[in-house]
Amino acid sequence: MLTDERHQLIRDRLAAEGRVLAGELASRFGVSEDTVRRDLREMAKAGQCRRVYGGAVAAAPFAAAPVSLRGSHAVEEKMRLARAAVALLSSGQSLFIDGGTTNAAIASAIPRDLALTIATNSLGVASALSDHALVELIVLGGRFDRDLGTCVGADTLAAVAQLGADLFFLGSCGLDASRGVTAFDSAEAEVKRAMARNSAGIVIAVTNDKLATAAPYRVAGPEAIRHLVVEKTAPAAILADFEHQGAEIHFA
């Protein structure tokens, strides 16, 4: 097992349970407790956890990334979703695109012959669009959150407030027909809310595992969703709920 892998697994566990025990990790990984303690010491030095007697606790309770970007097996599905999502676009439109791996996939799937105005707070999305000659790209700056891969905070909100868009590609969220769109992080949710407020329509592309799940922070009600892009295998019952609230369903 690679040292880096161990660190990743510890991060995952911290995100899931908020704390880890040195002895437990040692037997789980099949290494000595000394090694685990060394790992925890390094991670604490890098600000990824806080060291306590007997183990470690998460640095900031809910800051952990909701998705481990590493084991992103669903890359095929996301590319399929992305291709279906960009079919909604036409030249001259203006877009908000926020963070998440699905949105990064969408950005890289945007055809190069579309003339669009795109504002994003995601570094990944901006990078993907940085060579699209016809795209007017606006970076929404602010404090960079490396767990989310996006800018958040007051500066970002101020930048969003100055803009308006036809469509908002809202990513990496929980989606539930009664609770609507929810986010895992308070600052993230604030930015999403601002983008939603300033757009004419919301587009959400999700893999099945996001359907019928909810996160702590509310972003928008289910009726705000204009377009919902899902996998072909998405449960019809759930989709029907969204459809009744006015969403248009698109299959990847």
Add this chain to the structure above:
Amino acid sequence: MLTDERHQLIRDRLAAEGRVLAGELASRFGVSEDTVRRDLREMAKAGQCRRVYGGAVAAAPFAAAPVSLRGSHAVEEKMRLARAAVALLSSGQSLFIDGGTTNAAIASAIPRDLALTIATNSLGVASALSDHALVELIVLGGRFDRDLGTCVGADTLAAVAQLGADLFFLGSCGLDASRGVTAFDSAEAEVKRAMARNSAGIVIAVTNDKLATAAPYRVAGPEAIRHLVVEKTAPAAILADFEHQGAEIHFA
């Protein structure tokens, strides 16, 4: 088996599993571990993976440098300059870093154990710093100029105006002992001027070809340069001029 084929297979494997082991690849390809390590080293240098002890893991999602060092002739020199430039840093400092390939090299050369606050309008610099856990990263948003790889315009200026920094790493400019620092683009120069105004000291790292050249737009006078990082082969006469104006010369 061709070298390129091997590289492609390693990329495939990284995409599928997120990590590879040097020993495993060696036996699979029927080559020595040294060869595999060479491959991984090259691929890491090209940003296609991240090297770890025992193998390599998939590159961080944003690390795919959009404005990479590709196509720039003097990669080696720039990395040397970068290593010399980061020697000026110490924990707790705050920095402005603007665009240019040399600054991208500097950003990627910043040690991971330095706690810094860094504000940048360069997508490449931001990407390079996106996995530095101890760096508080502030993205200066605005209209993205894809020729420069940076954000410029009124929004960017407003963001800069709210910040102050100890050092400003000023990149991609002309440098002349009488005319001072000059830029090739009006909007670019405006942002550089704002950053210069709000920093306590300016650091410039340049290859020889930038020395004793001037561009249309004036950014700062020669007396504003605090640190000048140059190649060992830089002409002494030119350096003396800058030294007389108060600059501290550092050789890469």
Add this chain to the structure above:
DNA sequence: GCATGTTTTGCATGTTTGTGCAAGAAGCGG
């Protein structure tokens, strides 16, 4: 054809890094 230079590869070399073990210090509970 032959000499010359380049690229790739494997091997020998020291060096670095991760790991486990042991000893002592420090925290915790009775």
Add this chain to the structure above:
DNA sequence: CCGCTTCTTGCACAAACATGCAAAACATGC
């Protein structure tokens, strides 16, 4: 106070590493 656990530090060893070198394969130019 004492026993127990957890932690840090120093040390040793093996695995992984970078580097220099030489042989082989290949291209290039006279």
